[in-house]
Amino acid sequence: xxxxxxxxxxxxxxxxxxxxxxxxxxxxxxxxxxxxxxxxxxxxxxxxxxxxxxxxxxxxxxxxxxxxxxxxxxxxxxxxxxxxxxxxxxxxxxxxxxxxxxxxxxxxxxxxxxxxxxxxxxxxxxxxxxxxxxxxxxxxxxxxxxxxxxxxxxxxxxxxxxxxxxxxxxxxxxxxxxxxx
Numbered sequence: 001x002x003x004x005x006x007x008x009x010x011x012x013x014x015x016x017x018x019x020x021x022x023x024x025x026x027x028x029x030x031x032x033x034x035x036x037x038x039x040x041x042x043x044x045x046x047x048x049x050x051x052x053x054x055x056x057x058x059x060x061x062x063x064x065x066x067x068x069x070x071x072x073x074x075x076x077x078x079x080x081x082x083x084x085x086x087x088x089x090x091x092x093x094x095x096x097x098x099x100x101x102x103x104x105x106x107x108x109x110x111x112x113x114x115x116x117x118x119x120x121x122x123x124x125x126x127x128x129x130x131x132x133x134x135x136x137x138x139x140x141x142x143x144x145x146x147x148x149x150x151x152x153x154x155x156x157x158x159x160x161x162x163x164x165x166x167x168x169x170x171x172x173x174x175x176x177x178x179x180x181x
Contacts, residue, residue: 002028007045008169010161011057014151017160023049024172036070036095039078050083059086059140059148063162066145068112068120068135070096080138087137088145089120090159094133104128109146121146125153132157 008024025048031041042064065074066089074095080087097114099122106127112120112135120135123146134149136142152159158166 005029005041005045006169006173007042007049008165008172009046009049009053010164010168011053011055012152012161012164014058017152017154019164021054022164022168023052024168025049026172026176038064039073039075042075043078043082046079047082057085059088060137061088061090061149061152061159061161062137063090063092063158063165065089065091065095065133066120066135066137068095068097068114068133072119074135074137076135076137083138085138086140086144088140088148089133089135089137090149090162091133091135092130092158094122102131107150118142123149125150126157129157 004026006026010019011021013020027045029041030044062076062079064076066076074089076087076089097112097119099112100110102108102110102122102124106124108124110122111118112122120133122131123134124131134146136145149159152161156163
């Protein structure tokens, strides 16, 4: 049968980090899994969710890379270009590049570089916890992208909008799987 994918989007009010709006969907995947080309697999799931939004977000944080990508064009770049919105990539793992050792304190950061180019920032959001990899997607500077991620990381490693979207999708998958059986 068809292979399906899940996508979720959560819009939050920045200062309170309260949910304003959220949408989730499951749909057939139209592009194969190809490392480095995940945006072609994920964008067809995400774009209809953005079309459902009642209000346009001021900025988007993607669970994935922006310029910190082998082709310098990850999911955050691709999505930002389609939506024409300020977009940030905030990934859990490094895809390319290298960096100096990172101090153990929360807020520590070092440049992520590839071929002498700064492609992102390695940011430790919680003390002694693995860092996240922040990069520009579209229409935002790297310092502003890092500040946005920092503001959205309150008690956990990942920004609250990404955590909330993961939780939304996981709840929907559990409900969906129960009704399918």
